[in-house]
Amino acid sequence: MKAAVITVGDEILIGQVVNTNAAYLSSKLFSIGIPVGRMVTVPDERREIISEFKSSFKSFDVILVTGGLGPTHDDITKTCIAEFFQARLVLNQKVLKNVKRMFRRRNIPMPQSNVEQAMVPQNAVVLYNRWGTAPGLLIEQGGKIFAAVPGVPFEMQKICEKHLIPYLKKTFKEALSGRVIIQKTIHTIGISESVLNERIGDVNRITGTKDGTTVKLAFLPANYEIRLRIAVEAPDENSAHWALNNAIRKLKDKAANYIYSYNESPIEKVVGEILRKKRLTISAAESCTGGLVASKITNVPRSSEYFLNGIVAYSNKSKVKLLGVKDSTLRKFGAVSRETAIEMARGIRKKSGSDIGISTTGIAGPSGAAKNKPVGLVWIGYSDKNITFAKDFIYTKDRLRNKEIMSKIALEVLRRKLLRITINN
Amino acid sequence: MKAAVITVGDEILIGQVVNTNAAYLSSKLFSIGIPVGRMVTVPDERREIISEFKSSFKSFDVILVTGGLGPTHDDITKTCIAEFFQARLVLNQKVLKNVKRMFRRRNIPMPQSNVEQAMVPQNAVVLYNRWGTAPGLLIEQGGKIFAAVPGVPFEMQKICEKHLIPYLKKTFKEALSGRVIIQKTIHTIGISESVLNERIGDVNRITGTKDGTTVKLAFLPANYEIRLRIAVEAPDENSAHWALNNAIRKLKDKAANYIYSYNESPIEKVVGEILRKKRLTISAAESCTGGLVASKITNVPRSSEYFLNGIVAYSNKSKVKLLGVKDSTLRKFGAVSRETAIEMARGIRKKSGSDIGISTTGIAGPSGAAKNKPVGLVWIGYSDKNITFAKDFIYTKDRLRNKEIMSKIALEVLRRKLLRITINN
Numbered sequence: 011m012k013a014a015v016i017t018v019g020d021e022i023l024i025g026q027v028v029n030t031n032a033a034y035l036s037s038k039l040f041s042i043g044i045p046v047g048r049m050v051t052v053p054d055e056r057r058e059i060i061s062e063f064k065s066s067f068k069s070f071d072v073i074l075v076t077g078g079l080g081p082t083h084d085d086i087t088k089t090c091i092a093e094f095f096q097a098r099l100v101l102n103q104k105v106l107k108n109v110k111r112m113f114r115r116r117n118i119p120m121p122q123s124n125v126e127q128a129m130v131p132q133n134a135v136v137l138y139n140r141w142g143t144a145p146g147l148l149i150e151q152g153g154k155i156f157a158a159v160p161g162v163p164f165e166m167q168k169i170c171e172k173h174l175i176p177y178l179k180k181t182f183k184e185a186l187s188g189r190v191i192i193q194k195t196i197h198t199i200g201i202s203e204s205v206l207n208e209r210i211g212d213v214n215r216i217t218g219t220k221d222g223t224t225v226k227l228a229f230l231p232a233n234y235e236i237r238l239r240i241a242v243e244a245p246d247e248n249s250a251h252w253a254l255n256n257a258i259r260k261l262k263d264k265a266a267n268y269i270y271s272y273n274e275s276p277i278e279k280v281v282g283e284i285l286r287k288k289r290l291t292i293s294a295a296e297s298c299t300g301g302l303v304a305s306k307i308t309n310v311p312r313s314s315e316y317f318l319n320g321i322v323a324y325s326n327k328s329k330v331k332l333l334g335v336k337d338s339t340l341r342k343f344g345a346v347s348r349e350t351a352i353e354m355a356r357g358i359r360k361k362s363g364s365d366i367g368i369s370t371t372g373i374a375g376p377s378g379a380a381k382n383k384p385v386g387l388v389w390i391g392y393s394d395k396n397i398t399f400a401k402d403f404i405y406t407k408d409r410l411r412n413k414e415i416m417s418k419i420a421l422e423v424l425r426r427k428l429l430r431i432t433i434n435n
Numbered sequence: 436m437k438a439a440v441i442t443v444g445d446e447i448l449i450g451q452v453v454n455t456n457a458a459y460l461s462s463k464l465f466s467i468g469i470p471v472g473r474m475v476t477v478p479d480e481r482r483e484i485i486s487e488f489k490s491s492f493k494s495f496d497v498i499l500v501t502g503g504l505g506p507t508h509d510d511i512t513k514t515c516i517a518e519f520f521q522a523r524l525v526l527n528q529k530v531l532k533n534v535k536r537m538f539r540r541r542n543i544p545m546p547q548s549n550v551e552q553a554m555v556p557q558n559a560v561v562l563y564n565r566w567g568t569a570p571g572l573l574i575e576q577g578g579k580i581f582a583a584v585p586g587v588p589f590e591m592q593k594i595c596e597k598h599l600i601p602y603l604k605k606t607f608k609e610a611l612s613g614r615v616i617i618q619k620t621i622h623t624i625g626i627s628e629s630v631l632n633e634r635i636g637d638v639n640r641i642t643g644t645k646d647g648t649t650v651k652l653a654f655l656p657a658n659y660e661i662r663l664r665i666a667v668e669a670p671d672e673n674s675a676h677w678a679l680n681n682a683i684r685k686l687k688d689k690a691a692n693y694i695y696s697y698n699e700s701p702i703e704k705v706v707g708e709i710l711r712k713k714r715l716t717i718s719a720a721e722s723c724t725g726g727l728v729a730s731k732i733t734n735v736p737r738s739s740e741y742f743l744n745g746i747v748a749y750s751n752k753s754k755v756k757l758l759g760v761k762d763s764t765l766r767k768f769g770a771v772s773r774e775t776a777i778e779m780a781r782g783i784r785k786k787s788g789s790d791i792g793i794s795t796t797g798i799a800g801p802s803g804a805a806k807n808k809p810v811g812l813v814w815i816g817y818s819d820k821n822i823t824f825a826k827d828f829i830y831t832k833d834r835l836r837n838k839e840i841m842s843k844i845a846l847e848v849l850r851r852k853l854l855r856i857t858i859n860n
Contacts, residue, residue, distance in 0.1 A: 021655050023471045025462025026620065026664060030453050032476075037450025046448045047483075049476040051457075054653075058472075081629050082654045083638050121633040143629070162656055164831070195451060204568070207507050208546040217508075228479075229507045230446050231587055239451060294726075294747075300733025301719075301726035304747045308725025311801055311834055313749075319757060320747035322719075322729045328744040328787070362753070376736055406589070409736055 011185055012047040013039050013072035016062055018087050019161065022051045022077075031076045031166055035159075038170055040193070042179050043186045044072055054078060059090045063156075071154050072178065077161035079144040081123045087158055088131070088147070095149055095156075097131035102145070105136060109143045137173040141165045146174060155181060190250040193241040195230075196261060197271040199422050200433065203231050206238075210264045216240075216257050223253045234405070234415045234422075267431050270422070277421045278306040284428045285316040290365040292424075294320040295333050295358035297345065298372035298388060302417040318364045323354070333357035346371050346383050351400035355391030367393040369400075370420050374412045388416040390423045436610055437472040438464050438497035441487055443512050444586065447476045447502075456501045456591055460584075463595055465618070467604050468611045469497055479503060484515045488581075496579050497603065502586035504569040506548045512583055513556070513572070520574055520581075522556035527570070530561060534568045562598040566590045571599060580606060615675040618666040620655075621686060622696040624847050625858065628656050631663075635689045641665075641682050648678045659830070659840045659847075692856050695847070702846045703731040703738075709853045710741040715790040717849075719745040720758050720783035722770065723797035723813060727842040743789045748779070758782035771796050771808050776825035780816030792818040794825075795845050799837045813841040815848045 015035050021027040029051060036046040047070065052058045059078075066073045078087030092099050106128035113120040127143045130136055137146030137157070142165040148157040157174055159166045179186070198206060207229065210216070217225045223244040230237040240257045244250035262269065270280050285292060294303045294317075304320030307313055321332050326345055329335040334357040335350055343349040351371050359367030372388030379385045384404065391400040401423060405415050426433065440460050446452040454476060461471040472495065477483045484503075491498045503512030517524050531553035538545040552568045555561055562571030562582070567590035573582040582599055584591045604611070623631060632654065635641070642650045648669040655662040665682045669675035687694065695705050710717055719728045719742075729745030732738055746757050751770055754760040759782040760775055768774040776796050784792025797813030804810045809829065816825040826848060830840050851858065 020651070020666070021653055021664060022458070023461055023474060024465045024618065024664075024666070025458040025460070025471075026662075027655060028453060028455050028458045029474075033447070033450040033453045035450070036448055040449045046450070047478065049448060049454075049474075051474040053472065080654070082632050083642075084651070084653050118627075118630055121629050123632065124629060164833070164836070193449065202543075204506050204546050204549060205543055207548065213508050226445070226509070228446055228509050229505070230452055237451075239446060239449075241445070241449070296726075299730070300738075300742075301721075301729030301745050301747070304726030305724070305730050305838070308747070308749065308799075309835060309838065313725075317725075317749055319749055319753040320726050320745070321757075322726070322733070322745035322747075324733065324739050324742055324744055332744060332746075374733075408589075410734060411589070413730070413734065 011044050011071045011182065013044045013074065014066040014070040015046050015049045016066060016073065016075045017049070017051040018054060018059055018075060018078040019051070020054050020084075023053055031161060031163060034163070034167060035074050035076060035170065038175055039072065039074070040191065042175060043189065043191050044178065044182070045191060054084050054086060056086060056090055059087065060094050063090065063094045067154065067156065073154070073156045075156075075158040076166060079158060079160040080162075081121070081127055081143060088129070091134075091147060091149070091158055092131045095131060095133055095151070097133045099129040100132045102128050102130045102136055104138070105130065105145050108138065108140065112143055137169050139165055139169055141168045148174070148177065150181070188245065189243070190245070190247050191241070191243050192250050192254055193239060194254055194258065194272070195274055196238040196240070196258065196269055197274065198236045198238065198265060198268040199234060199270050199277060199418065201236065201265070201268045203229055203236050206236050206265060206268070210261065216260045221249070223249050225253050225257055227257070233411060234418045267433055270425055276309070277418055277425065279310050281421050281425050281428070282307065282310045282313055282316060284425065288428065291316050291318050292366040292368060293318045293358045293362035293364040295354040295367060295369040296320065296322050297324060297329070297354070297370060298374045299370040299413050299417045299420065300324065300374075302413050303368065303370060303420050306417055306421065318362045321358055321361075329354065333361065344380070344383070346373055346387060346389060348389055348400045348402070351389035351391030352393070352398055355393035355400070356398050359393045365394060366424070367391070368420055368424055370416055372412070372416055374416070375409045386412055388412075388419065390420050392423055392427055436469050436496045436607065438469045438499060439491040439495040440471050440474045441491060441498065441500045442474070442476040443479060443484055443500060443503040444476070445479050445509075448478055456586060456588060459588070459592060460499050460501060460595070463600055464497065464499070465616065467600060468614065468616050469603065469607070470616060479509050479511060481511060481515055484512065485519050488515065488519045492579065492581065498579070498581045500581075500583040501591060504583060504585045505587075506546070506552055506568060513554070516559075516572060516574070516583060517556045520556060520558055520576070522558045524554040525557045527553050527555045527561055529563070530555065530570050533563065533565065537568055560602075562594050564590055564594055566593045573599065573602060575606070613670065614668070615670070615672050616666070616668050617675050617679055618664060619679055619683065619697070620699055621663045621665070621683065621694055622699065623661045623663065623690060623693040624659060624695050624702060624843065626661060626690070626693045628654055628661050631661050631690060631693070635686065641685045646674070648674050650678050650682055652682070658836060659843045692858055695850055701734070702843055702850065704735050706846050706850050706853070707732065707735045707738055707741060709850065713853065716741050716743050717791040717793065718743045718783045718787035718789040720779040720792060720794040721745065721747050722749060722754070722779070722795060723799045724795040724838050724842045724845065725749065725799075727838050728793065728795060728845050731842055731846065743787045746783055746786075754779065758786065769805070769808070771798055771812060771814060773814055773825045773827070776814035776816030777818070777823055780818035780825070781823050784818045790819055791849070792816070793845055793849055795841055797837070797841055799841070800834045811837055813837075813844065815845050817848055817852055
């Protein structure tokens, strides 16, 4: 059983919008055992859309379409569906009622164009959208399922969770038994792809096919991280989990110190859990990362239980005034230095009364480089009641990537210290 | 002239990685007049990859492939290319030298697997990669161009800028003359898609075809924003720019107050430019946005010229201690209130000595809601020497989206105040 995901929209083809919807739909389908074999994006053009419907409907069991269901003139997916299935569009009163409700709630009059939103192909099951005005549509034909969901990510996700995915699971219940697909992604940080590859060694010891069970390992580099994805396909749950756990154990043997998460938690969540468990509080003093360390930490629900506060001290003056960095330190060593990072980390800790202080000072770029201080250089400071230190790192040249990577490094310095991991880099 | 973009990688098909590369390649191609007519993602499987090469090579003039060129076992794009073009792989000394240099620079021994990186199809032009180990490859055949670039975004982008795009421009110079494609995206904020659509009115007055010139308008909703994309295709530069400017003028007539950018600048850059021009400095006091307002402001190069500092006061205690919010205010009105937002904005302004103070206090969720204070509620405070006020907004229920939208609202409140724009919402 295989699925195709079709995205409709010129905005994707000209590269203006990144196709996050296709990623979402694929991961949802994969999670219920219907892997996606092909993703296609087509323009807002009748001929192209219908031609893609035709070829996907021929080769795949499940066809999901996203985009082009909105109220504006460039949305033509629904009329293409009606044409492809030779179905009439009929007014659905329940959808109309919901559209009217949406506008009442926002306290604005309903533009007439929104009545169109309530027209659905007569042969379609309506996937109700309580979060927006365009409903999802689902058509069963010849043992296959064809469904279309709106392109607004939040609405699409809600419709999938509430209606589409449960419908698919129910419909294909039998077909999906007797074949189990599971996957797991392990997150590593602070190690390069080929060094990690070398360290892991013979991947055949981890991957391979045996007794109808297949194990695959993929390396997925991202900013400062390499994710290791293990995908297992097996005849039953037990074999699948045995093979998966076996692969995980082997990877753990080889690279435990670099692995920060076995359950796709971001580094800020992992660090947050350690802090919560150890009943420690933290504060952050930031220069080059400009608030991104605090923002990452506070992405985690209930982070208020361990995160006390953050100070973004962008100028020398505010480093002195808000964090108690000494004027003489700034004069002698500069703002981007081990000494300043240390005083910032100690300063925020004392000022906040938190157990730990973390600091960042570096050169995010594109300007600001000085002799021996290139763009990309960052000092990360750490301070608790027993020890205060700083470490330097250097990565890349692009401002936004620098901010992102430097923030992750700060969190990784924290993780290693909290877990007493020592790595020589 | 049309292009196809093929992405190779299971990680895309299972939805683990969002395909930002395809977006990048498409926007680059579009910008030189070669629109992408189709984007496809295929699995790391020989048969699928080669079959897609075949069908794309038949229908398109330019075929760009990304992904699967790395040093690990799951990278098979290069051998598929060699098979498709029936070419031998030969060692390229210059590539090998570069691979060795990369490892020397990082001060780590080169894993043997990396010698493979220097093997290239004998009929390929090598697109050298100074930023990583996998080179790009380009093959000309039958007036068409087939090129493959690595999937690591930074390396791919550099290879495109330096080698691939110039090569395409040169090769298709004649074919690309006599047909001009331009596009412009206008960013609006704080207005819903259908209300904006209603306000703009008859889109035929803006779009349409005339004298061989076609104008298209698309609505692209994102968090709290609607982008309006105008795409023009015309026989020459003059007609194209005339039609584009005409469309822009009409949109401006209808929705000027909601438009914050005509050149794809993010809101933080637009606000930064206004502050710089007016020679005003700013500081931010954040609760629910947890540092994201400061992080957005400091995403802009040289923001240090107007951004003095930020304080993330996550607890009541730190609101009192770091920002001077009155205990009695917190007791009487709560942390999420007009009164607290006002005291935070005034507090950070006075503490920092900046001209303006901005503040956020709200409920990012998922927990923390109280009577009359649902998740998604935010108060934005503003303070300068003449006026201090706060406004409330309410959007959605998801923590990360709330942080993102609330930060944008804070920047939009700032923009409207600085430009003296009054909107009743």
